[in-house]
Amino acid sequence: MxxxxxxxxxxxxxxxxxxxxxxxxxxxxxxxxxxxxxxxxxxxxxxxxxxxxxxxxxxxxxxxxxxxxxxxxxxxxxxxxxxxxxxxxxxxxxxxxxxxxxxxxxxxxxxxxxxxxxxxxxxxxxxxxxxxxxxxxxxxxGCGFDPGATQAFTAHHAKHHFQEIHYLDIVDCNNGNHGKAFATNFNPEINIREITANGRYYENGEWVETQPLEISQDIYYPKVATRKSFVLYHEELESLVKHFPTIKRARFWMTFGEAYIKHLNVLEGIGMTSIEPIDFRGMKVAPIEFLKAVLPAPESLAAGYSGQTCIGVQAKGIGKDGQPKVHFVYNVKDHADCYREVQAQGVSYTTGVPAMIGAMLMLNGNWMQPGVWNVEQLDPDPFFDAMNQWGLPISELTDIELVKD
Ligand code: NDP
Structure with a gap:
């Protein structure tokens, strides 16, 4: 109420x-x-x-x-x-x-x-x-999917599967097709800023910086596809390595198609992704803001979007039984199902559902407590129940290493 x-x-x-x-x-x-x-x-x-x-x-x-x-x-x-x-x-x-x-x-x-x-x-x-x-x-x-659900997945690994997590790999695959030459699945300005920034991952207590999209490997996303995936920096890495200090290495991987990267390279090469305002007809305009105005709005991609998203977290370390263990927790969501249900594409859906769930868990008292919190600091169990109930069912795979060292 x-x-x-x-x-x-x-x-x-x-x-x-x-x-x-x-x-x-x-x-x-x-x-x-x-x-x-x-x-x-x-x-x-x-x-x-x-x-x-x-x-x-x-x-x-x-x-x-x-x-x-x-x-x-x-x-x-x-x-x-x-x-x-x-x-x-x-x-x-x-x-x-x-x-x-x-x-x-x-x-x-x-x-x-x-x-x-x-x-x-x-x-x-x-x-x-x-x-x-x-x-x-x-x-x-950060209570969307990544950040958000990925931290609850990590908390679930820690609570139910591992004595110690040593290696954490968050993987985000959009194997969908919206039929446009180039578009971003969420706010273009935020999305392009994230992807064109240098990559970064955590190893042995330090942040290792890479060129944008420098590190890649083919990753098998269960029920979806094998896709080339790239290391990029994602904000939840910062809070996860703080709250799970046994982690030796934490990386975030995302899939990008060749056409997407080609467009992005050209746009970047000609300065269209810059956040530095330029003078244009007496106005100060950041090229990336202008680009946003030209690109399709993320919500406009929803009708006719096909394919699935698969987002998950692989943890490796010492299992509850004291033996080495690798375990994967993930969700697969179909773009067209999202459209049928709420007239949205999968990336908006996988973000919006955890946000509603986070709000519900605050309002019903499960998670409510004073202070500023990241998702992994809260009990993952009611979150998992709610994900299964509200449209983002969670699956698990054990002893198969999807992301290699
Ligand atoms: P959109 O660009 O589609 O929507 C942003 C909305 O915010 C627009 O309606 C916009 O208004 C409004 N807005 C912007 N500035 C202001 C302002 N100053 N005052 C009032 N309203 C404002 O973005 P998305 O819906 O795709 O993304 C929303 C958020 O979700 C972003 O912060 C994004 O980073 C985050 N996100 C998180 C993910 C996760 O998994 N954690 C994944 C995807 C997104 P207007 O219509 O006028 O432009």
């Missing part, structure tokens, strides 16, 4: 809102607040059309989430228990500030990034720890 605000109305917000509509005994009143309110109105219209039986009451509002006083007014006027932030990582801190000022809980799906430098780290948000704890409020960071 909770009132929540969802901030943002993009691909992920669409899924969060529709999953809240399905889960209407928990989410009774939902306000979708965003910059372009027409996008929120469209989501609400689709809920009314496709989910006429939902008892959740949806409203919409305009908000500039970079502006704390505006957020504070929005929150005070609506009176929610928590805010689900699925706008962009740039807005994390302003929304956290507004939550502190109004006394409401907070959840997001990506760590804060300053707009002017592609820097992925938790330091800014971890610095809110004392303020949230002292106010008796919870902030749950």
């Amino acid at each position: 909770s009132k929540v605000i969802i901030i943002g109305a993009g691909g992920v917000a669409n899924v969060v809102a529709k999953k809240c509509a399905q889960n209407d005994s928990v989410f009774t009143e939902v306000l979708i607040a965003t910059r372009t309110v027409a996008k929120a109105d469209k989501i609400v219209a689709e809920i009314k059309e496709h989910m006429p039986d939902s008892r959740a009451v949806f409203t919409t509002a305009t908000v500039d989430a970079d502006n704390v006083p505006e957020l504070v007014k929005l929150i005070n006027d609506f009176g929610p228990v928590m805010v689900i932030n699925v706008a962009l990582p740039y807005q994390d801190l302003t929304i956290m500030d507004a939550c502190l000022e109004t006394g409401v809980h907070y959840l997001d799906t990506a760590n804060y990034e300053p707009k002017d430098v592609a820097k992925f780290e938790y330091s800014w948000q971890w610095a809110y720890q004392d303020r949230f704890r002292e106010k008796g409020l919870m902030a749950l960071l």
Whole structure:
């Protein structure tokens, strides 16, 4: 029986809102607040059309989430228990500030990034720890799929399968086809910043930096395909090696098709992925922001998207029985199923469902505790139950090493 605000109305917000509509005994009143309110109105219209039986009451509002006083007014006027932030990582801190000022809980799906430098780290948000704890409020960071479910998968490895995890490999395969020459599956600006940054992985207490997409191997993704996968830096590595100090090496792998890489190389080569603003007809424009305006919106890829995603975590180390062990936990999701269910593609779906689940586990008390938390610090068991119930069934494979040293 909770009132929540969802901030943002993009691909992920669409899924969060529709999953809240399905889960209407928990989410009774939902306000979708965003910059372009027409996008929120469209989501609400689709809920009314496709989910006429939902008892959740949806409203919409305009908000500039970079502006704390505006957020504070929005929150005070609506009176929610928590805010689900699925706008962009740039807005994390302003929304956290507004939550502190109004006394409401907070959840997001990506760590804060300053707009002017592609820097992925938790330091800014971890610095809110004392303020949230002292106010008796919870902030749950990065509760999408990766980050998010991947950390719950790691916590599950640690709780149920391993005495000590030594090697951790997070693998993310999108074996889907949206039929466009080039498009990104989530916000293009955030996605391209992530991929064009140097790669980084953790080994023996240190971060090893690589060129973008320098390291690759063919990885078999169960039930899906064998795909060439590349090491890139992903934010959950930072919190995982902190919270599981037995880890000797942690890497993150993602698949990219040849056509995708070719387009990206050209765009990068001609400066279109730069975040440095240039002068254009008297305006300052960051080329990547212009590129975003040209590329298809992630949510527009949903109709006609075929194929599956497979995201999982391989752990290697000492099993509960004291013997060497390798174990893999993963989910496979079909893009077309996501479209049929909530008019979304798989990447938005696999992010939005864990965000709804994280919010539910906070609201029903399973995870609620004051302070700033990463997903792996919380009990993975209720999260696994909810993933199986809400559309992202989890599978496990033991003693098969999918990712090689
Ligand atoms: P979109 O670009 O589709 O949506 C972002 C939404 O935020 C848009 O509706 C946008 O408004 C809104 N927005 C942006 N700036 C503001 C602002 N200042 N004030 C109010 N609203 C604003 O992105 P996605 O839905 O694909 O991604 C949402 C989040 O999910 C991102 O942070 C992304 O990094 C994260 N993500 C996490 C994943 C995970 O597994 N953990 C995977 C994929 C994404 P407008 O419509 O006007 O542009």
